[in-house]
Amino acid sequence: MIKPFFKVLFLAISCLLISFSSAKDPLEEIIAGFQRYISEQPxxxxxxxxxxxxxxxxxxxxxxxxxxxxxxxxxxxxxxxxxxxxxxxxxxxxxxxxxxxxxxxxxxxxxxxxxxxxxxxxxxxxxxxxxxxxxxxxxxxxxxxxxxxxxxxxxxTREIELATGKVDIQFFPEGGNLVQGILSKVAFKAIGENGLGKAVKGKILEGDAVIAEFESNSLGMGVFPLLPEKGKTYQAHLEGYKMDLDLPAAQESGLVMSVSNSGKSEDIVVKIQSSENSQISKISLLAQTRGLVCASSRADLANRVVFVRIPKKEFPTGIAQITALDENGIPLAERLVFIDHQDQLSLSAVPDKSNYGPKESVLIDITAKDKAGQPVIANFSLSVFDKSQVPFDEDHETIQSNLLLSSELQGQIEKPGYYFNLENPDREVALDYLLLTQGWRKFSLKKAQSGELPKPAYRIEKGLTISGQLTDPKTDKPIASGTASYLSLFPVSESRTTTSDSQGKFEFEDLIYFDSAEVMLQGKLKNGKSTATVSADHTRRTPTLRYSILPFFSTPTVLEREFLIKSVERKNISRAFDFDEDLIALEGVEVTGTKIIDQYTGPRIYGGGSTKITVADNPALENLQHPLDLVKGRVAGVQVWGSGDTWSILIQGVSSINSSVEPLIMVDDIPIPIQGLSSIPVLEIESVSVWKGPDAAIFGSRGANGVLGFYTKRGKVQSSTPNQSDHPPVPSGYQLEKEFYSPKYEAQKPPQPRPDRRVTLFWAPDIQTDSSGKASIKFYNHDVETVIHGLIEGISKQGNPGTSRFSYKIGK
Missing domain, CATH: 2.60.40.1930 (Macroglobulin (MG2) domain)
Structure with a gap:
């Protein structure tokens, strides 16, 4: 259990420090609640x-x-x-x-x-x-x-630049509320039609009188001062827009909390001021970061104002939540600030040269150190790409901005890397604007004070889960107290058995497997002698999406258009040079003989379909992972999305991807559920036929949404039908990681004729520094004269994130 710190210094204007009065003090209950939270539900x-x-x-x-x-x-x-x-x-x-x-x-x-x-x-x-x-x-x-x-x-002109130029703006008084007679800081945030921050400026009006002016930064955020008076209302007028917006109404009584967090000061200074008619005489103050309570105490507000100085050294780097509470532990005001000790990893990635030739080898030396300059063992990933070919946002999110900022706040953070880029002189001010306008989402004080943590509905998974049902093959009724068996040989041999419940249901938890085709399930009746039918549950349990996806405007920018043109060039190069370089090309070979008639005699009672894809003897197709990969992008009017057990198929005539309309799926002319395809090795498929439009009429109403027919080399479907008892298909396993292909251009070998136009030159997902904090990576350039950009990021065993960038030129 983490032990919190309780040190706080006060600069008082009539300030009295009061100790905790009893074991049931609300502040103590909140602190204990936070301790339970981080220890029991990390x-x-x-x-x-x-x-x-x-x-x-x-x-x-x-x-x-x-x-x-x-x-x-x-x-x-x-x-x-x-x-x-x-x-x-x-x-x-x-x-x-x-x-x-x-x-x-x-x-x-x-x-x-x-x-x-x-x-x-x-x-x-x-x-x-x-x-x-x-x-x-x-x-x-x-x-x-x-x-x-x-x-x-x-x-x-880009569709994003709409003529109407609508904007949404919100106002956020510091601490939470405006109070009559107390000067406050009001933050604002303006959002354009594209869902991103929009620069605005305007005036604050009291009637016809201008009492303040405001102007945002480039991300649409800013602040202005306001002293609300009794009986008066205030509006914000935006220049260039025919709109006047009401500011939040001021309370007649209450308190206002303002915070000073200068980067040059070792302390955070908190000012709490109450109105003359306020009944609040005593308050508690609590400051926490990621559930760690770093400072807490109580003070007297009899003279209506108190200053609190909190040493920053009591906090870890990250967002600190400072809350003022009444005597019953009810929050009265809240403020978020960012504490930056500059103690992230000092990470460097340095190329051995600044200029290289096309297809020349590159050596990157990587060094990781802590704040004190000591070597650090850490795990990193490295991306090297051609910056001239692909759009790149310099202020994109990194592991540092995510762990310390984005993951602590509600909603989308635009350009999170901006606040950590030391080259941006206003980053600290801009970050404070962000924290004044972005919602807090962490474990609440109300939950902490309740004394009870909500019971987790979802468990910690140490592996995958396979659930299903046992049924009697003769009566198709559930089998109670039957035996379900699991067997997997990769990556380790493992076998398990379990007993079905009264509904025939069974479940295996924390399984480790990758290839679902290597997993076997079998079922037995209660007597253990007769075989039961086993069906695995393929239901997709995907959490509801609540995150807003920004609107898309289909006209690309100049750079995006150039990126697309070059992507077509890369595909054409791949097609032109898609051959095995170890093979010898023969000239003028004439082959004579007798045509071999297709020997396949399996079921094919519906004809050849609208389109047929021959898979047998085509290595490019036989090496695909899933039968539906055979159709992806190869049949006009057919769209396929998905992976593992989750697939969506649309055949011409279906207008919406949300229509939940699936085509008929057949294997050797026998209809099967789409999940049954996952158990069929692509290598055993001879061909695929697609029926669409009028050609699907032969199937009657079953073919209304089109038909996909898979034909195996042996015409057998025993392993493809999930209702059969022997080895039914199971949910997909863990993904097998593929190795990023990076060509090697050795000097002693003759130059390769194939042009190299890669966008991502190199991807290394698992770089580990040694005890001296060092590692090195070698790869080869493509043959484009350009500027190459590299980004490395990762984290140490102690939890300190780090990022670093480098660049070099390719030219003659």
Whole structure:
């Protein structure tokens, strides 16, 4: 259990320090509640580092997941499963993967379909344990995906610049409320139609009189002073807009809390002032960071004003919540401030040269140190990309801004990296504006004072769960007290048995498996002699999405358009040079012989369909992971999204991705549920046929939404039907991490003819510094003369995050 600090110094104008009066003092109860919270229900956080921020259809999103637990951001040993999701602009789930993280680190990839539509998408990550706190605690990262089809659109003024120029503005008095007769600081935040901050300026009016002026920063935030008087109302007039907005009404009595947090001072100075008619005579003050209570005490407000000086050294780096409470523990005012001890990792990544030739090798030396300059053992991920080919936001989110800022606040934070970039001279002021206008989301004082923590509805997962039901193969009725058996041989051999309940239900928890095809389930009746039918539950349990995805404007910028044009060039290069370089190309070979007739004799009673894809003897298709990958981006009018057990298919004629209309799925002319496809190895599929439009009429009403037919080489479907008793398909396992392909251009070898236009030159998700705090990475450039940008980020065993950037040139 973490022991809080209780040291606070007072500079008093008639200030009296009062000790705690009893064991049931509300302040003591709140402090005890926070202690229970961080010890019994430690909060997990997930952060994803991706190789870049913008992608084209058909590309791969490479990612590294960092999972931390508790107030000090120690790499988590609690959960072993991280859920990573790609969500579309309408809130639809495009892909979901499960990453195995035994030590707080995991890496994986999201492979984008060639047919994915242009739009704003959302990367979401969480653990099952994090669901107890709600979606506000999940990791969210907006990303933009472009499909090359938009290149054909005329390049006009961006749709984002709308003529109406509407703006939404909100006002936030410091501490929470305006009180008549007390000078207060009022913060404001303006949001444009695109959902981002919008620069505004205007005047504060009392009737026709101008009493103050205000102007925001580039992110749409700012402050102005206001002394509200009894019987008067105030309005804000925005220049350039035909709108006057009412300011929040001032209370007749109460108190106002203002905070000074100068970066040059070693203390936070808190001023609390009450109105003349206020009945509040005594207050409590409590300051906490991520559940750690760092300072607390009580003071007398008999003379209506008190100053409190709190040493910053009592706080860890991050957001501190300072709250004034009455004698019953009811919050009266609250303020968020950021404490920055500059104690994050000192991280450097230095190339061995500043200028390189095309396809030349690059060596990056990495060094990690703590604030005192001592070497640190830490885990990092590195992305190296061509900055000229892809849009890049210099103030994007990093692990540092996420753990210390974004994960502590409600809602979306625009340009979170801006507040940690030392090159921005106004970053501290801008950060204070943000904390005045952004909502607090952490464990509340009300919950802490209640004395009881809510019972977690979601457990800590140490592995995956398989649940299902046993039924009698003759009567199809549930089997009570039957035996369900689980067997997996990879990555370790494991077998388990369990007994079904009165409804035939069974469940296995904390399983470790990757390839679901390697998992076997079997069932027995109560007597243990007869075989039961086993069906695994494939129900998708995805948390409700409450995060707002920004509107998408389909006209690309000049840079985005150039990125798309080059993405088409890269695909054309891949197609032109997509051959095995170890093979020998023969010239003028003439082959004569007799055509071999298709020997497949399995069921095919519905004809060839509208489109047929031959899979057999095509290595590019046979090596795909899932049968539906065979259709992705290869059949006009057919759209496929998903991964694992979660797939959505639309065949021409269906107008909405939210219509929940699925085509008929068949294997060797036998209808099966879509989940049954996951158990069919692609290597055993001979061909795929698609029926759409009038061609699907042969299926009657079953074919109203189109039909997908998969034909195996042996014409058998025993393993594809989940209702059969032998080895039914189980939910997808953990994602198998793929290795990022990085070509090697050795000097002694002849130059390769294939052009190299990679956007992401190198991706290394698992870099570990040694005891001297050092590591090194080697890779090869592409053949474009440009500027290369590198970003490395990660975290130490002690929970200190760090980021660093570097750049170099490629030229002759």
């Amino acid at each position: 909060q997990e956080k997930v952060y994803l580092h991706t190789d870049r921020q913008t992608y084209a259809a058909g590309e791969t999103i490479w990612l590294k997941a960092y999972l931390t637990a508790g107030p000090f951001h120690i790499p988590s040993s609690l959960s072993s499963t991280i859920y990573v999701e790609l969500i579309g602009s309408e809130g639809e789930l495009i892909e979901q993967h499960k990453l195995f993280t035994p030590d707080g680190f995991a890496s994986g990839q999201l492979e984008l379909s060639d047919s994915i539509r242009s739009g704003n998408y959302l990367l979401r990550a969480y653990t099952n344990w994090m669901r107890n706190s709600g979606e506000d605690y999940f990791f969210h990262r907006p990303i933009k995906i472009w499909n090359s089809q938009v290149i054909s659109k005329p390049s006009t």
